Amino acid sequence: MPDRDWRALRILEDLFHEAGALPAQQRDAFVERQPEPLRAELSALLRELDETGEGAEARISEAIGAVAEFALRPGEWAGPYRLIRCLGQGGMGSVYLATRADNAFEKNVAVKFVRAGMDSPASRERFEAERRILARLDHPSIARLLDAGATALGSPYFVMEYVESAGNILEYCERNGLSAAERLRIFRDVCDAVHYAHKNLVIHRDLKPGNILVNPEGTPKLLDFGIAKIIDANPTGYTQPRWITPRYASPEQARGDAVTTASDIYSLGVILTELLQAALPLDRDLRTIAGKATRESHGDRYDSAAALMADLQAAADGRPISARNYTRRERAWQWARRNRLPAAASATAVLSLMCGAGVAFRSAMDAQEARSVALAEKRKAEQQAARADRQARLAQRESAKAAAQAALAAERERVALQAQALADRRYSDSSRLAGSFVHEIYAEVSALPGAARASGKLLAATIAYLEKLASQNSTDDTVQMDLASAYRLSAMLDAGPGVRAGDGTRALELLEKAQAILLRLNSRHPGDLRTQLSRVEITGTLAAIRLEQGGKADHALDEEQRNLALARQLAADHPGDARARYMLAKTLTRTVFMALQARPAAASEAMADEAVRLLRPLLESAQPGEPEWHDAEDVLADSLSAQAQVNAVQNRFAEALRLHREGLRLRETIMKRYPLDTIRRRNVMLSHAFVANLHNSMGEPNHPEARMAVERMAAIAKELASEDTASNGAKLDYAMSSLRMAAFLSGEGNIREAAELERESVRALAALGAADPDNVNYRKHLTGALRQQGDTLRAMGLLPESLAAFEWMAREGEALTKRAPPLYALRLISIALSRIALVRTRMGEDDTARAERALEAATRVFENDTSPASQASLARAMARTGEVFALCAARGGRPEYWRRAAELLGNWDEAKRRLPGAVLPLGLAEGEDWDSLLAAARQATGQVAAKR
């Protein structure tokens, strides 16, 4: 259709030009010759040309010019003001430096254009009324509103006193290095101005540092008083001005409720905190004052800015302040809420992140090795009784709990979904608050059992929303910060083992995005501590997940060590800042955990000690129960665990046990405050596992404390798995804790029950792995489970079944060589090969060649990791290989087998003497210990030696 029109138009055009070129007297004849309807159209067109041929062009340009003229005349555009230059452009509109054009007097003013339209008569009336009220405000610290109007195109503008600015209040104080007292002086001027406005029934509604400029004389000037109301007043109810900065907005503003003078008080409280924080650690009084100003309920805040000012004065004079009766807990909550590090919302993650079930339950496998003859005889009778008793108690507890738990889980799911619905509503309202809002909701929801799905959806919605917001306004740092933070939370949800236990691929992507944002923000605000701390947190989390995910373990550890250097630098640069010390401690702790996993020999006790030393004073300076330090308590518990584990690696078991006990006590205290928090409960579970493991290592696997620890561990794991059936992380933990329990039961001699638990665990782990084939972690854990199962089956005399488990383990180990840290895979392969060799030997084969290969692998591991634990592993590998040779020799194999057996078992014997503690003497093989095998070998080779 347009095509036909186009061709018709071309024909018309050609005729038009042809006719236009003709002398006037020939044109009519030319037109006459054309057929209709072309003739009429052509004739009409030609009529538009005057004698010069320019008539039509003039008419068109005139039609445009006439409108342009009255649309764009300066007087019509911004009243009598001539715009000089743009001072700034932001979310609300743009501000111009201008002068009066009518030369009444030369005076600079600021003209602020806003994007809102004023289309209804009602909105214009309200605008005019407000303008008159605002114009009456006359205070030295309030930039005066001089005039207001609307452009010809209907955009409202405000003409304000032009403030020569030496920076906004925060910048000014930073730049001039003002003392706390000087900062308070400026802040009191601000309070005075706000109080003055309030007395005149004007509320600011958008107080933030950017609206408080300081002039070169040091006088603060508040901008935009009441303007938020003019622009956004919406008598129909819910309004959420999109430029309001969430950080400074009161909860009632965030909810879209009525705004009162108390809303301004709230914003003042936030600004006060920021203002003083940079100068000094807030003393108790100032924190109390800021806390009272920022209380959740507006009725609980200061009655007036004057009252706030009075308390500040009292604090400055060292007099008692009025806010004292304000309970600590509420005060601290406010403080924590406003001072949260954006990345700290799930600060409990150090242990949880680094103890994907691997670390905590690792020694569970050693427990198999730990079955000791010495304990075997005396235990049985007493333990049968104890087991019956325990089972009875368990059954009783279980049934009582089951009903309560079902109800509880349903309630939690409902709460989570409600929160999510609320979140959805908020986002559809296009609230800028998504960022800060998500922290609060997330903090509540993510910790709830059964909430994995709801919190995932919640975060996905937030991220989608924030991404949209960020793409529209990439210069808005608040949005960027919130986005980075949401990315991190979402990553934790994906990778956090307590929640879902993804393999970390998605988490890595999200964290990399967050890291990119923070780098950008960091380059934009090089000195901003908050951004840098978030960067440290995110870089560290990235490194930890990369390590957990396997692959370049050393690289991840190096990265974390560089990150640690940055954290150290920040703490040194901000010696008074508690946040910087906290982050340093957290980074130290994470580094130790990562080293424990990647290069145990490199795990530094000094680092763990330093973390503990940093954290203790932080906690001591705070009152117990102040929520702002709950995170710090978690990190302290983490660093105690780190200390304990370093000690355990060094075979200092008693010290390790002491530290684990202390960490466990702390975790249990925290858990009591957050009875529903899954991550914290999981941390308690992990600590129990550590305690039980230590008793194994100390040669007392059935110590009463170990029994209690294993039982509590298993109970919590079961509880967590039954509360959130959608959580793979909880399933994984449950499988792993069952394995640990099985090891304990084997130690008690209850092999049959142990085998049953192991069978279930292997099945659960294989299912998790099959559903997520790229997830390396499931495979790692499966190999451990297979090893334990194989050992149990071997002990039960089920050799072919045992062999099948070990062979499966070897296949998994081979598959892991490309994807897990090389040492890790090699260790697995060594263990699998030596066990296969042993079982085959027991079944009558000569499998000495495989046993030698197992030993080779263990030797290579030792060459790269010379920690005592690794030495012990090597010694055990020697003993097992020696055992294979001895068994073959005893069956009448080659005579040189005895020599080899004597050599290897001799090495083991020597290592046992050299290495302190209990790692070694636990080995035994089917009731024959290696000592007697060694004796036999020495006898056979004629080397009966009385070596020491």
Place this chain on the structure above:
Amino acid sequence: MVELRQQEDNVTVLIEQWKEGEASALGKLMPLIYSELRRLARAQIAGERANHTLQPTALVHEVYLRLSGSAPPPVEGRKQFYGVAARVMRQILVDHARRYLRAKRGGGAPAVALRHLLPGPPTCAADLLALDQALDRLNAIDERKARGVELRYFAGLEMAEVAEILSISVMTLHRDLRFSTAWLAGQLRHRE
């Protein structure tokens, strides 16, 4: 010369960034092409008319507000960007004419909103709206011709510049404009 060249490259890069959703790029772009836009604006509002007191800054500012408030249009480079700016200028004027007519029709509006509206000739506002519609129709049939009118008369670009943007010779542009203005004028004359 080198500087000019660099500036030109800069502009192209910024346009590219803006297009890719980097909203801040527009903020950086505006100062760079500010004088250029002012020239366009000046051309547009001055024309051959007597009153030369119009304020190009205002139009540039308005263009900025429009551009920043919406998704970036598909622009390839510097030349196309001016095409977009021209389109925006056209839209600004049309909006203004519309608002003006509405205010007239509405009557009795409070002083503050109308305080700055001069009693402009209502016919020229109506003309402009009719022209806008006719231009849309022309655009549907022959886009090049409509763009020529927009660039030349709404944005006030020189003939040579318009020809360059449209990748045609000045002669062809001249022919185009002669025809399209006659066609548009005819459309205006024949509206009810």
